[in-house]
Amino acid sequence: MSKAFRKDQIMLAQAVHNHYRCPEEFLDFRLNEGISPDPGYFQFGPGVTCFGRSLKSALKAQVQYPLSDVLPNVLVDGKQLVLPFDPDEVIDNLRLERYNSVQLRRHEYAFKKIYYWLRPFTNRSLRSFIQKLRAANWQKRQFPHWPVDTTVESICENLLLLSLRVSGADRIPFIWFWPNGARGCVSMTHDVETVAGRDFCTQLIDIDDSYGIKASFQIVPEERYPVTPEFLGRLRDRGFEVCVQDLNHDGRLFDERKEFLRRVALINRYGQEYGAKGYRSAALYRKAEWYGDFDFSFDMSFGNVVPLDPQRGGCCTVMPYFIGDILELPVTTIQDYTLFYVLNDHTIDLWKRQIGMILAKNGLTSFIVHPDYITEDKEQAVYKDLLAMLTELRKRESLWFALPGEIDSWWRERSRMSIVKDGNSWRVIGDGAERAVLAFARMVNGQLIYEQADAPQEGDSGVSSVLREESIAAGL
Ligand SMILES: [Zn+2]
Structure with a gap:
């Protein structure tokens, strides 16, 4: 066939190909020519909610269940699959949260203005009360799926199943997701928010070390607390990683393009100064369209499903993925702050549930625990429960406990x-x-x-x- 056709075929399979790193010959897809020019919601298999262009009759403007399932609309042409949507487009829409409606974004913006206007004047309990008010009914939302969303993995699996069926191959080879065949990956990260948190870091390192776990620390370079080379050196000397967290943590990084460019230049400079490969924004604010301006190897600002965070949404995957040249390592479990102060939960039950769901997909289990919120006995006990549970799990399962920087290196190698x-x-x-x-x-x-x-x-x-x-x- 023509060159153009070959190009289409490769482009169509790229996200799935990168997920498995399987030989391209096993992924032979073509796009159905009858798809609508406008995007909407549909399903690809039971429970797999997608957003993008597909057959017009299948599309809905809102997530309203039941959605039409386009799986029966996949056609077979010889050994080639004719798909009713472009997997790359739909997977990008999920990973980069392009499914979020304009309406929701407007709502976010209004909320954010109120939240940050109140923030300097309010204490933690009032802030969490406001978050709870806002979060009312959040559990009724079915997409992204709480408490873990693995839609991207499900799309890849369904396409591989279909490929197995039509190719006649009894198996498709691929490169296992983690080094040395580890079943899944686990990564601990600590965002340092205030002076109190910074002062607790030395103790936190001792706690982590006593469970044999290393972590990365995300440091706010300006306004929050003084950062000395000695402090960063102490973290590194003990085998922990240093990453940059925002610039000054005021929650306004992505508000305005010109100001963003001024700030991102400073953030990049701090990255060099700290020798940091990784970055995370304050409160998981993110804007994929501007990520090209970051000078970091990896980012950790996308949550898997974050209905209770200031910026709602979720990237619907438990695997790392590229946003341009930056590797995204999504946060796949609930943050300590949200667990303790929004859900009022002082157990590790929810974390356990999430780990189970992530490991079922052989994914990355990543945590954010703030030194600031575990200085008191009650919260610290919960954190130690989590570490003890992870230590137990590590004995039974082959899991790769890794620093974000190590995951970044592996995933980049695997992608080549x-x-x-x-x-x-x-x-x-x-x-x-x-x-x-x-x-x-x-x-x-x-x-x-x-x-x-x-x-x-x-x-x-x-x-x-x-x-x-x-x-x-x-x-x-
Ligand atoms: Zn923070």
Whole structure:
């Protein structure tokens, strides 16, 4: 066929291809020519809510269930799948939160103005009361899915299942998501908000270390507290990572383009000064369209599903993804502040539920715990419960506990690796491939399962069955 056609085919499969890093020949897609020029909501399989262009008859302007499911509209042309939507477009709409309606954005803006106007004058309990008022009915919202949304993973899985069906292949090789075949990844991060938080960091390092866990600290460079090279050095000397958090934490970074450019230049300069690879905005404010101006390797300002945060939404994935050249490491669990002061919950039950759901998709479990909010015994006990539970989990499951900077390095390496034919089987090649594990996706009873080849040269005999059961949550 023509060159243009080849180009379409590759573009259409890119997000799915990057998710699995499988040989491109297994992802043969073409876009149905009858799709509408305007976007809307639809489903791709049960419970998989999508936003983008698709068949006009299937689209709704609002998330109103039931949505039309376009899965039965996938056509087969020889060994090629004719899709009723562009997976790259829909996955981008989710990851970059382009599904948020204009109305919601206006609402956010009004709320933010009130919140930040009140903030200097109010104490924590009044602020959390305001957040609760605003959060009323949040649990009725079905999209993004609370308490973890894995829509992007589900889209990729459904497309791989369809590919298995039409290709006639009994398995599709891919590069396992984490180094050395780890089932999932766990990352702890601490945002330092105030002088009290900064002064608690030394103690927090001791607490983390006593559970064998290292973390990254996100430091606010201006106005909040003095930052000395000695302080940053102390964190690093103990094996912890330093990242930049916002500029002055006033919540206005993305309000206005010209002021943003002034601030981002300073933020980038602090990044260099601190030797930091990573960045996070105050209160998880974010604007993907402006990320090209950041001079960082990775960002951690997108939440997986954040109905209770000042900027609502969610990137609907538990995997890292690229926003231009920046790698996004999404925050996939509830923040300590929201748990303690908005939900009034002093247990680790919700965190356990989230870990179970994330691991069921072999994803990244990432936490934000502020030194500022765990200085008191009651909250500190909850945090120690979390660390103890993670330590237990680590004994039973092969999990990769990693600093954000290490995850960034791995994901970048993996994104440049590829799979080549090697006799009867396949082999992973590229820098860092010695840590990579070859895996296979297969269909068993209509379900997608993943297997790892723990000894690639032995082919089938070395395949160990892995981990798709949701029951891990029960074992927590
Ligand atoms: Zn903060």
